[in-house]
Amino acid sequence: MKIYIGCDHRGVDLKNKVIRYLKENGLNIIDIGIPNSELDDYPDFAFRLGELVREDSNNLGILICASGVGMSIAANKVKGIRCVRAVSVDDAFKGKNHNGCNVIAIGSEVTTDINVVREMIDTFINTKKACEERHLKRIKAILDYEEGHL
Numbered sequence: 001m002k003i004y005i006g007c008d009h010r011g012v013d014l015k016n017k018v019i020r021y022l023k024e025n026g027l028n029i030i031d032i033g034i035p036n037s038e039l040d041d042y043p044d045f046a047f048r049l050g051e052l053v054r055e056d057s058n059n060l061g062i063l064i065c066a067s068g069v070g071m072s073i074a075a076n077k078v079k080g081i082r083c084v085r086a087v088s089v090d091d092a093f094k095g096k097n098h099n100g101c102n103v104i105a106i107g108s109e110v111t112t113d114i115n116v117v118r119e120m121i122d123t124f125i126n127t128k129k130a131c132e133e134r135h136l137k138r139i140k141a142i143l144d145y146e147e148g149h150l
Contacts, residue, residue, distance in 0.1 A: 003125065004052045004061045006032040006045040007108075008071075011064030014108040014117065018062060021118055027125070043074040046105075050078030053102050060125060061103035068107035075103050079146060082139075084124075087111055092124040100130045100139040 003022065007015040015031075022029045032048050034040070042065045053061040061083075063071035068085040075083035083103035084095025087110055095101040104124045111117055130136055144150050 001058045001060065002028050002030055002052075002056070004030050004032055004049050004059065005064075006034065006049040006061075007036070007064035008040050008042040008045055008066075009036045009038055010066035011106075011108045012036050014106070014114075015064050017114055018064070018117065018121060022121070042070045046071045046074030046083075047078060050075045050081040050083075050103065054078060054080040057102075059102070062121060062124075063103060063105040064108050065105070066107055066109045068105040068110060072105040075105065082142070086120050086124070089116070089119050089123050092120040093127050096124055096127040097130055098135050100135070 005015055005019060019029050032045065032052060034045055034048060046063055049061045049063055053059045063075060065071045072083045072085035075081050081103055082099055082101045083105050084091060084099065084101040085105045086092045086095060092104060095104065106117060130139055
């Protein structure tokens with residue numbers, strides 16, 4: 001499994017802390033490689049990361065901006081991506097286990113405690129994908145709509 005990570009200029013510090021933490025734990029982390037500047041635009045990062053995550057269903061993504069909202073909205077426009085904007089461990093768990101999310105968006109100015117960020121990311125990575133029939137049915141409806149079948 002590859003875990004892609006990207007951020008706009010408001011998430012650089014947190015992104016670097018997250019990369020360091022995850023690499024220390026032996027995970028395969030790939031920075032999406034778009035340079036940051038005061039003039040960068042969050043959709044560029046979300047679209048690129050979404051495309052990379054979509055290439056393999058085992059891949060996951062982490063996006064960071066000031067609120068997590070913009071990244072989440074943009075990532076969810078990429079076909080095959082379901083991104084949860086998480087502000088709690090419960091959001092991270094339910095995003096993956098109930099909604100089949102493959103990307104998590106975090107707000108660097110919303111969740112400022114690095115220990116909470118670590119716990120959200122650990123939960124997101126380690127939570128099993130949706131397997132209960134009721135969740136699978138809902139995810140299928142989303143996928144069908146995305147494909148134009150509804």
